[in-house]
Each structure stands twice: as structure tokens, then as C-alpha cells.
Amino acid sequence: MPERARHAALLIIGNEILSGRTQDVNLRVLARLLRERGIQIAEARTVRDEPEAIITAVNELRGRYAYLFTSGGIGPTHDDITTACIAKALGRSVIRHPDAEANLREYYLGIGREVSEARMRMAEVAEGAELITCAETAAPGFVIDNVFVFAGVPAIFAGMAQSAMARLAAGPKLQSRSITVLVGESEAADDLAHVQDNHAQLELGSYPTVRDDGKHICELVISGTDTEAVNQALQELTGLLDKRDIPWQS
Amino acid sequence: MPERARHAALLIIGNEILSGRTQDVNLRVLARLLRERGIQIAEARTVRDEPEAIITAVNELRGRYAYLFTSGGIGPTHDDITTACIAKALGRSVIRHPDAEANLREYYLGIGREVSEARMRMAEVAEGAELITCAETAAPGFVIDNVFVFAGVPAIFAGMAQSAMARLAAGPKLQSRSITVLVGESEAADDLAHVQDNHAQLELGSYPTVRDDGKHICELVISGTDTEAVNQALQELTGLLDKRDIPWQS
Numbered sequence: 001m002p003e004r005a006r007h008a009a010l011l012i013i014g015n016e017i018l019s020g021r022t023q024d025v026n027l028r029v030l031a032r033l034l035r036e037r038g039i040q041i042a043e044a045r046t047v048r049d050e051p052e053a054i055i056t057a058v059n060e061l062r063g064r065y066a067y068l069f070t071s072g073g074i075g076p077t078h079d080d081i082t083t084a085c086i087a088k089a090l091g092r093s094v095i096r097h098p099d100a101e102a103n104l105r106e107y108y109l110g111i112g113r114e115v116s117e118a119r120m121r122m123a124e125v126a127e128g129a130e131l132i133t134c135a136e137t138a139a140p141g142f143v144i145d146n147v148f149v150f151a152g153v154p155a156i157f158a159g160m161a162q163s164a165m166a167r168l169a170a171g172p173k174l175q176s177r178s179i180t181v182l183v184g185e186s187e188a189a190d191d192l193a194h195v196q197d198n199h200a201q202l203e204l205g206s207y208p209t210v211r212d213d214g215k216h217i218c219e220l221v222i223s224g225t226d227t228e229a230v231n232q233a234l235q236e237l238t239g240l241l242d243k244r245d246i247p248w249q250s
Numbered sequence: 251m252p253e254r255a256r257h258a259a260l261l262i263i264g265n266e267i268l269s270g271r272t273q274d275v276n277l278r279v280l281a282r283l284l285r286e287r288g289i290q291i292a293e294a295r296t297v298r299d300e301p302e303a304i305i306t307a308v309n310e311l312r313g314r315y316a317y318l319f320t321s322g323g324i325g326p327t328h329d330d331i332t333t334a335c336i337a338k339a340l341g342r343s344v345i346r347h348p349d350a351e352a353n354l355r356e357y358y359l360g361i362g363r364e365v366s367e368a369r370m371r372m373a374e375v376a377e378g379a380e381l382i383t384c385a386e387t388a389a390p391g392f393v394i395d396n397v398f399v400f401a402g403v404p405a406i407f408a409g410m411a412q413s414a415m416a417r418l419a420a421g422p423k424l425q426s427r428s429i430t431v432l433v434g435e436s437e438a439a440d441d442l443a444h445v446q447d448n449h450a451q452l453e454l455g456s457y458p459t460v461r462d463d464g465k466h467i468c469e470l471v472i473s474g475t476d477t478e479a480v481n482q483a484l485q486e487l488t489g490l491l492d493k494r495d496i497p498w499q500s
Binding site for chain 1: 266278280281282290295298367369436458
């Protein structure tokens with residue numbers, strides 16, 4: 001596990017995720033973008049659209065990890081309370097960002113719609129924030145201190161996350177190699193534990209699945225920032241499997 | 251929002267979810283089963299396969315909510331540490347449950363495989379637990395106090411969750427009605443806020459999407475345990491939309 005500076009958290013805000021109405025896909029998108037920069041998500045939380053729940057989670061997570069990302073609750077409706085909660089958690093006031101206001105005005109006038117109060121709520125940020133814009137929408141996300149605030153709609157979340165990546169300090173990238181053993185997970189457990197004992201700095205995982213024909217198989221994954229150590233561990237693992245005639249494929 | 255006794259939390263344990271390797275689908279399955287019994291998931295967390303992270307989350311969540319469900323980390327490999335962490339969080343020891351041991355022995359002998367130590371780890375539970383079995387596997391989940399411990403593999407998680415439902419006190423079921431407005435979310439924001447103000451005990455949500463033809467539309471959802479209030483609120487909402495000639499469909 002890398003040091004705290006390489007750890008992030010994701011806070012998903014939305015009753016619709018917790019009710020099972022909507023399937024979250026933003027965790028996966030963010031995790032993959034962050035991995036490219038050598039940053040891991042160490043914790044993810046989903047909370048309801050309620051001020052106390054949001055503020056508590058924001059303060060716990062932004063203190064515990066180098067970066068906190070939030071998803072959802074920055075739209076124009078009454079249940080979009082993320083911006084107010086972030087501001088409260090950080091002890092800032094909510095302001096309308098002039099650039100965001102100008103962009104939204106231009107957008108709505110351009111499509112011949114009214115510049116309503118509800119729409120102008122999307123120009124609100126915590127005081128001191130910088131905007132995170134993306135091609136998908138005129139309504140921005142923002143970053144303040146180590147907290148990145150994005151919309152929840154997947155295409156917009158992905159756009160904002162992509163925009164924000166350049167602001168993060170890149171570190172050594174995590175390398176992964178994997179093989180699939182054509183036996184159940186329990187058959188590989190001892191060999192896997194043995195290799196893990198030899199390589200405390202690597203992460204060894206096993207992911208069992210059942211094939212369509214009913215056969216239990218298992219993917220074994222070795223990850224770490226040291227490519228040579230990853231390759232060495234993989235060689236040890238396949239050596240142990242071969243010694244016991246366990247079938248595997250890469 | 252219903253009282254605490256109708257609130258549950260889900261703790262997902264697994265590096266593979268946080269790394270973006272695996273898409274979680276268990277939250278959604280559990281949320282839907284619980285809704286049938288009038289129980290809502292109020293918080294979900296995903297943590298890494300690390301004792302401190304798991305134990306802290308278990309203790310926070312089991313204290314805060316009526317039920318805590320966990321997903322993942324009860325298999326046969328070195329990174330399956332959930333049972334040990336649950337036991338530690340609850341101040342119990344880890345024991346091999348005799349029924350679980352018998353079931354696993356029978357299963358592995360039946361398919362002509364060795365009854366290995368790694369496999370027998372799957373018979374371990376926190377002392378005092380009752381088994382949660384399902385048709386999908388011979389390796390059980392378990393429940394102890396208000397903590398339900400399930401496997402992470404989606405088919406097995408779903409089987410264990412289904413088995414466990416009969417143990418939960420059923421309450422008034424949440425009713426939902428929804429319409430889709432054929433305009434962007436911001437166009438409906440004021441009407442939605444107005445109806446929410448009239449019905450504090452209901453939950454009104456808005457879920458914007460972009461249609462394939464590029465048109466912004468939005469689903470408006472009204473939920474609550476009082477069917478009449480839900481219907482009344484829907485009537486108010488469509489009345490307001492009609493007054494402004496906002497197109498909608500049910």
C-alpha cells in the first residue's frame with residue numbers, strides 16, 4: 001500500500017444510488033483515471049442527500065486522504081445541496097462564480113431559454129474555489145483545497161474527472177499482471193499466500209468466477225509499482241502452480 | 251426519511267472494487283430486496299482488504315444503523331480477512347462452525363477433492379453467529395448481532411441476501427411514482443421544490459438524462475410510505491407542469 005499522499009477517496013451523494021434505482025459507474029471511471037497517475041482510491045462512500053451526512057463524510061474523508069472527489073448534487077433542483085454542504089464543511093461561504101455565471105448565461109441565451117434562478121444556482125461554488133469545466137456541460141464542477149466536486153451524471157462526471165487529472169501530482173504508476181487458473185480459488189490459496197509472504201510490498205488478489213459451463217476458475221492478479229518485483233512474483237507463482245500441475249493460462 | 255430502525259448500511263470489502271477492476275452490483279441488489287421489506291440503505295462504504303479499515307467501518311456502521319450488511323472477503327485465500335475482522339470488531343473469537351464444516355466436507359468429498367485447510371477456512375465464523383446458507387455454494391455467510399456477512403461474488407451475494415430477508419422485521423413498504431418531463435432538469439426545478447415544501451414526509455427526486463437524439467429530459471420520482479400522499483403530490487406536480495405547458499409523460 002502506497003503512502004497516504006497517493007490515496008484518494010470518493011464520496012457519492014445521492015438517494016438514487018442507495019435506493020437501487022441507479023447503478024453507480026463513476027467509481028470505476030475515477031479509479032481508472034487515478035491509477036494512470038499512480039493514485040489509488042482507498043475508500044468510497046455513498047450517502048443520502050442530507051446535509052449532516054454529507055458534511056460529516058466530507059470532513060472525515062478530506063482529512064484522511066490526499067484527495068477527496070465528490071459525485072452528484074450540484075444541479076439546479078432543491079435536492080442539489082452538495083455545494084452548500086462543501087462550503088459549510090470547509091467554513092466558507094457560497095458565492096456565484098462570475099465565470100460560471102457568464103458561461104451559463106451565454107449557454108441559455110444561446111439556446112433561447114430563460115436565465116432562471118434555478119439555473120443560476122449551478123454557478124454557485126464555495127468561496128475560493130476554481131472551476132472544473134468540461135465539454136459536456138456549461139455548468140461547472142469545482143475544486144477547493146483537496147476537494148474536487150463533480151456532477152453525478154456519468155458522462156459529465158467522466159468529463160470533469162478527465163479535466164481535473166492535470167491538477168494532480170503524478171506518481172509511480174501501478175503495474176498489474178494476471179493469470180487465470182482453471183481451478184477453484186481454494187486450490188490456489190496456499191501458493192498465493194506463499195508468494196504474498198515473499199513480497200509484502202506487492203498486492204496479490206484472487207477473483208473467482210464460475211464459467212458458463214459451470215466450471216469454477218479464478219483470476220490471480222499481482223500489482224505493485226516495482227515492475228521487476230511484479231514479474232518476479234508472477235514467475236514464483238506460476239512455478240508453484242506448475243509443480244502441482246495446476247492448469248493456468250495468461 | 252423513516253426512523254433509524256428502518257435504516258441499513260452496506261460495507262463492501264475489496265481492493266478490486268476500489269481499483270476499478272470490478273464493477274460493484276451488490277448494492278443495487280440488496281437495496282431492492284430491502285425496499286420490499288420497507289428498509290432503506292442509508293449509507294454504503296467500500297474499503298480495502300485491510301484490518302484497520304474494515305474494523306473501523308464495521309463498528310461505525312453497526313452502531314449507526316439497524317442493520318449492517320457486508321460483501322466480500324469470506325473466501326479461502328490470504329486476503330479473505332472479513333471474518334477475523336468482524337470477530338475482532340465485536341469482541342468475539344473466530345470458531346469453525348460445525349454445520350459449516352460438515353457441509354463443506356460433504357461438498358468437497360462429493361466432488362472428489364481434498365478437504366484442505368484453505369477450504370476449511372470457509373467454515374469460520376465469529377463465535378455466536380448463525381449461518382446464512384444459499385443454494386449457490388456450500389460455503390456459508392453468517393449473521394451475528396445486527397451484522398450480516400455475505401460473500402462478494404454477485405450470484406452468491408444475491409443468494410445469501412435473499413435467504414437473510416426472512417430474518418428482518420418487515421415495515422411499511424416504500425411506494426414510488428414517477429413521470430418523465432421532456433425538458434431539462436432546471437425547467438422543472440421550481441415546481442418540484444414547491445411540491446416538496448408541501449410534503450416534507452415524501453422524497454422528491456429528479457434524474458436528468460440526455461436522450462440518444464441529444465434532447466435533455468428528466469425523470470421526476472416521488473416516494474413515501476403513504477400511498478395517498480404520494481398520489482396527491484404527483485397530482486399537484488403534474489398540475490403545476492400543465493399550467494406552464496411543460497410536456498411530460500408517465
